[in-house]
Amino acid sequence: MSKLLSAGFARLWKNKLFYCEILIACTLAAVASCTQFREMREYNVTITLEHSLFNCTPFILFFAAAFISLFTGSEYSDGTIRNKLIVGHTRADMYLTEFIVNSVATLIVYAAQLLLAFALGLTMFGFFTIPVSEVLLQLLNALFMIVALSALFTMLSLLISSKSTSAVICLLLVCAFFVAGMYLNSGLSEPEMYEEYYMLDSSGELAKTEPMPNPRYISGVKRQVYQFLFDFTPMGQAVHVADYTFEWYYPLYSLILIAITTAPGLFLFRRKDIK
Amino acid sequence: MEYILSASALTKSYRGFRALDDFNMHIPKGAIYGIVGKNGAGKTTLIRLICGLQEPSSGEFTLYGVKNTDKRICRSRRRIGAVVETPSIYMDMSAADNLREQYRVLGMPSFEGIPELLQLVGLSETGRKKARHFSLGMKQRLGIAIALAGDPDFLILDEPANGLDPQGIVEIRELILKLNRERQITVLISSHILDELSRLATHYGFIDRGHMVKEISSTELEQASRKCVRISVTNPQSALPVFDGMALEYSVVSENDMDIFSTVNISELVLALSQAGCQVQSMHEREESLESYFIDLIGGGAHE
Numbered sequence: 292m293s294k295l296l297s298a299g300f301a302r303l304w305k306n307k308l309f310y311c312e313i314l315i316a317c318t319l320a321a322v323a324s325c326t327q328f329r330e331m332r333e334y335n336v337t338i339t340l341e342h343s344l345f346n347c348t349p350f351i352l353f354f355a356a357a358f359i360s361l362f363t364g365s366e367y368s369d370g371t372i373r374n375k376l377i378v379g380h381t382r383a384d385m386y387l388t389e390f391i392v393n394s395v396a397t398l399i400v401y402a403a404q405l406l407l408a409f410a411l412g413l414t415m416f417g418f419f420t421i422p423v424s425e426v427l428l429q430l431l432n433a434l435f436m437i438v439a440l441s442a443l444f445t446m447l448s449l450l451i452s453s454k455s456t457s458a459v460i461c462l463l464l465v466c467a468f469f470v471a472g473m474y475l476n477s478g479l480s481e482p483e484m485y486e487e488y489y490m491l492d493s494s495g496e497l498a499k500t501e502p503m504p505n506p507r508y509i510s511g512v513k514r515q516v517y518q519f520l521f522d523f524t525p526m527g528q529a530v531h532v533a534d535y536t537f538e539w540y541y542p543l544y545s546l547i548l549i550a551i552t553t554a555p556g557l558f559l560f561r562r563k564d565i566k
Numbered sequence: 567m568e569y570i571l572s573a574s575a576l577t578k579s580y581r582g583f584r585a586l587d588d589f590n591m592h593i594p595k596g597a598i599y600g601i602v603g604k605n606g607a608g609k610t611t612l613i614r615l616i617c618g619l620q621e622p623s624s625g626e627f628t629l630y631g632v633k634n635t636d637k638r639i640c641r642s643r644r645r646i647g648a649v650v651e652t653p654s655i656y657m658d659m660s661a662a663d664n665l666r667e668q669y670r671v672l673g674m675p676s677f678e679g680i681p682e683l684l685q686l687v688g689l690s691e692t693g694r695k696k697a698r699h700f701s702l703g704m705k706q707r708l709g710i711a712i713a714l715a716g717d718p719d720f721l722i723l724d725e726p727a728n729g730l731d732p733q734g735i736v737e738i739r740e741l742i743l744k745l746n747r748e749r750q751i752t753v754l755i756s757s758h759i760l761d762e763l764s765r766l767a768t769h770y771g772f773i774d775r776g777h778m779v780k781e782i783s784s785t786e787l788e789q790a791s792r793k794c795v796r797i798s799v800t801n802p803q804s805a806l807p808v809f810d811g812m813a814l815e816y817s818v819v820s821e822n823d824m825d826i827f828s829t830v831n832i833s834e835l836v837l838a839l840s841q842a843g844c845q846v847q848s849m850h851e852r853e854e855s856l857e858s859y860f861i862d863l864i865g866g867g868a869h870e
Contacts, residue, residue, distance in 0.1 A: 305659065365658075378643060
C-alpha cells in the first residue's frame with residue numbers, strides 16, 4: 292500500500308484543484324475575519340479569537356465533496372484506476388489509499404483555513420480567552436468530523452464510476468445536510484415555554500401574560516431522534532465545532548460514520564465490475 | 567508447450583447476458599496472439615477478466631500457472647502490462663509525469679528508465695505538454711509506455727490500432743514486433759483490422775458469442791488457407807454450366823466474379839468459356855485471407 296500512497300500523494304501535490312480549494316478556503320477565512328472585525332468596531336460587540344477561528348468550519352463539507360468526487364472520480368474518467376489493478380494491487384489497498392489521501396487533502400485545506408483565521412484573529416481580536424485545551428478539543432472534534440466526511444465521499448466516489456455523477460451526488464448530499472441541519476437545528480432551538488411578557492390591553496392597562504408552553508417545542512423520543520441526527524451528521528458536527536459545543540460522543544459518532552461507510556464501501560468496491 | 571495464459575470454461579454474465587460462455591483459450595509463451603471476433607463477441611470482457619477489472623461468473627483461468635482464485639494471482643499480474651480499450655493516462659499530466667506516477671504505483675526504485683521508455687514509443691520530444699493535448703496516436707503510445715513501465719513479459723492490447731491514422735498503425739505494429747522480438751514479450755492483441763493483425767500474429771483465437779470457435783497458429787492458418795483462381799467473366803449464366811461440365815469446385819463471389827478452387831487448365835477453361843459465348847475479363851491467382859477465413863469460420867451474416 293506504501294507504493295499506492297506514494298503515487299496518490301505525488302498526484303495530490305500536482306493537483307490544481309487542491310491548491311484552488313486552499314486559496315478559496317483562505318479567502319473565505321479572511322473575509323469572515325474581516326467582517327467580524329468590522330462588526331466589532333461598528334457595533335461594539337465582543338468577538339474573541341476562539342469564536343472567529345472555527346467560523347468557516349461548515350464550508351469544509353463543500354470543499355470535501357467537490358475535491359474528493361473530482362480527484363477520485365478522475366481515476367475513473369482517465370481510466371487510471373485500471374493501471375493499479377492490472378499490476379496486481381488489491382482493491383482493499385486501493386480503497387484505503389484513496390481514503391487516506393482524500394482525508395489528508397481535506398485536512399490540509401481545513402488547516403490552511405484555520406491557520407489564516409488564527410493569524411488574522413490574533414491581530415484583530417487578541418489571544419484566546421478560554422483555556423487552549425478547550426480549543427484543542429474542538430480541533431480534535433473537527434479532525435474526526437473531516438475524516439468521517441472523507442470516508443463518506445470516498446465511498447460514493449469509488450462506487451460511482453462516473454465522475455460527473457459522483458460530483459453531483461456528493462454536492463447534493465452536502466446541500467441535503469445543510470437543509471436537514473437547519474431544519475433539525477431550528478426544531479431543537481424552539482423554547483419549551485413562551486416567556487411571560489407585558490402588553491397594553493384595550494383600556495390602556497398594563498397586562499401580564501403567563502408563560503405558555505410552545506406547541507412547536509419538540510420533546511420526548513422525537514427530540515432525542517432530532518438531537519441524535521443533528522449530532523451524528525457531519526453538518527451538525529461542523530456547527531458544533533463553529534459554536535464551541537463539545538460532547539465526548541461527537542468523535543465517537545464520527546468513528547461510527549467512518550465504519551459504516553468504509554466497511555460496505557470496501558465490500559462493494561471489491562465486487563465492483565470496472566470497465 | 568508452455569502457456570502464459572490458459573482459460574477453462576470461463577463464463578461472465580451481465581444480468582443474464584453471457585458475454586463469455588464456456589470460453590477456453592491457450593496463449594503460448596513468446597506468441598503474438600491475435601484474438602478475432604465481431605463487436606460484442608466477448609474480446610474486451612475476456613481482457614477485463616484477465617486484468618482483474620472484473621471477476622468471472624464461473625470457470626477459471628491460469629496466469630503463469632496461478633489460478634485466478636489463488637491469492638497469488640496479484641503477484642502474477644505484476645508481470646503483465648495492458649491497454650484496455652482506451653489508454654489509461656492522467657490527462658492533466660505530461661508523458662513523463664504519467665510514467666513517473668506509474669513507476670510509483672509499481673514501486674520502482676528510480677525513474678531512470680523513463681527517457682528510454684519515451685524514446686521507445688516515440689514520445690521523447692513531448693516535454694511538458696499535457697496528455698489531453700496529445701493526438702490519439704500519442705495517447706495510445708503513452709498507454710503502451712505505461713503498460714511497459716513494469717518491464718512486463720506479457721502485454722495485453724485491446725484494439726491498439728483504433729482511431730489511428732495509417733502512419734500510426736504502422737508505428738504501433740513495428741513497436742509490437744520490436745517488443746516481441748527484442749524483449750521476448752508475449753502479446754495478446756484484439757483487433758478488428760484483420761489485415762493488420764495478419765501481419766503481426768503468430769497465433770489466432772476466433773471468438774464468437776462468447777465462445778472460442780477455433781485456436782490456430784499462423785502456420786496452420788497458412789496451410790489451411792486455400793488457394794484459388796478469381797475469374798471475372800462477361801456472362802456468368804453461360805459460365806456456370808461450363809464450370810459444372812468441367813467438374814470444377816467454385817463459388818460465386820459477385821455478379822461477374824467467381825473463385826475456382828480446383829486445379830484448372832487455363833487454356834482449356836478459356837476456350838470452353840469462349841465457345842459458350844462468355845468472355846474472360848480478368849483472371850488471377852489468390853490466397854484466402856485471414857478475413858475470408860474468419861468469415862467462413864464464423865459464418866458471416868448468418869451469425870449477425
